């Protein structure tokens with residue numbers, strides 16, 4: 263990771279009074295990808311990126327600790343959203359892509375002190391294979407029978423009020439399926455409260471499944487059959503050999519000729535003739551176009567003096583905090599780990615731990631032989647206080663949970679805690695309408711653009727797609 267404060271490599275020294283073509287505020291992957299796509303399309307454009315922190319990347323950062331390759335924030339790109347891999351390939355990083363290891367493509371769900379494999383064919387909430395599901399101890403027999411009613415419960419035909427994930431799953435599959443499967447597997451992706459998470463904004467596939475097949479189970483069976491017919495399973499997730507921090511490093515390298523400023527928080531934004539003026543400690547920065555590549559709440563603060571209505575909608579996008587704790591222990595100091603990428607913990611289990619990745623299993627080259635590299639997740643919308651606990655309390659709670667679930671018996675060789683406050687957007691009921699309002703309103707403000715995880719999707723591939731759109735011909739910012 264680049265940690266140099268000031269201006270980055272390849273920087274062009276600004277002349278006093280420079281008016282830039284594009285000012286990007288926020289140097290996370292979203293802002294850097296936007297600058298990269300604008301740079302590709304307009305090699306001669308004057309572009310400046312202002313990042314508040316003393317390094318680029320935002321929540322995306324990697325490091326090597328004692329021979330272990332660690333991620334501080336995101337660790338994977340989902341391949342089903344192609345803009346993420348397009349960005350990787352266009353940066354010349356295609357040769358660095360690695361998929362999840364073949365014996366780490368399954369998941370586990372905690373039940374008591376056991377880790378129960380996700381039954382073969384189960385997709386996020388509904389089983390696509392009946393026998394493995396019936397044999398699994400994940401859900402009780404009454405719970406399984408209730409899930410089976412999905413085959414006969416009529417689909418909702420009239421468009422009613424938008425449903426939360428919890429309401430949808432309870433209606434189709436019952437309470438146990440929600441508590442034991444959908445909450446940890448789907449809610450876990452967003453570290454969300456399923457009573458508030460919008461199923462339409464996050465899992466529209468299941469609404470379509472209900473509409474088209476009248477049953478989630480029938481739809482998932484077709485899906486599994488189609489997948490088996492289409493040949494061997496490929497890895498849904500990918501990363502870079504050197505971790506996703508390498509994506510940040512390469513983006514910075516490829517922004518040669520742009521002005522890259524770290525340690526440069528933008529404190530205010532105002533209209534300036536037909537452009538914009540940003541206030542920074544180093545003086546005003548003027549530009550024709552501005553891209554706010556920030557969490558929605560941070561964009562709200564800058565937009566407030568320009569458009570109160572837009573700022574109110576941006577400020578209303580909910581976010582949750584999360585913390586990750588990476589640790590290394592000899593494999594011999596754990597119970598034998600099942601062949602899986604990790605496990606999730608249902609909230610009804612009452613643990614601090616939300617999930618844990620077996621990093622050394624998930625991707626190759628993440629740990630020396632004989633060692634387990636684990637990454638625990640805590641916090642999220644259902645445990646908002648946990649990320650505020652002291653380091654010692656958090657580490658102790660994680661060690662306790664890993665002791666119960668993995669048989670962790672010794673002190674880890676090292677342990678690294680990373681806190682990310684207000685980092686995980688929560689696409690709650692009403693999110694799609696609010697995003698539509700935000701996009702419509704922002705489009706009416708000449709030269710203002712929004713990139714971030716508070717809008718159409720929360721992952722890096724979603725940001726990569728937004729970055730592409732900003733630089734498309736016909737898009738005002740691209741002129």
Ligand SMILES: Cc1cc2nc3c(=O)[nH]c(=O)nc-3n(C[C@H](O)[C@H](O)[C@H](O)COP(=O)(O)OP(=O)(O)OC[C@H]3O[C@@H](n4cnc5c(N)ncnc54)[C@H](O)[C@@H]3O)c2cc1C
Nearest residue numbers: 288290291292314320321335336337338527528715721722
């Ligand atoms: C623990 C964790 C795990 C995740 N796992 C995955 C995953 O595996 N795959 C995936 O696709 N996604 C994952 N995500 C989500 C994804 O990482 C983020 O949505 C994405 O990286 C956000 O990028 P961004 O550039 O929009 O925002 P950020 O990374 O938050 O960057 C915004 C930047 O703006 C800067 N900034 C803020 N205010 C100002 C200001 N006023 N002036 C200048 N700069 C400012 C900040 O310092 C920051 O660097 C994960 C997120 C977290 C927290």
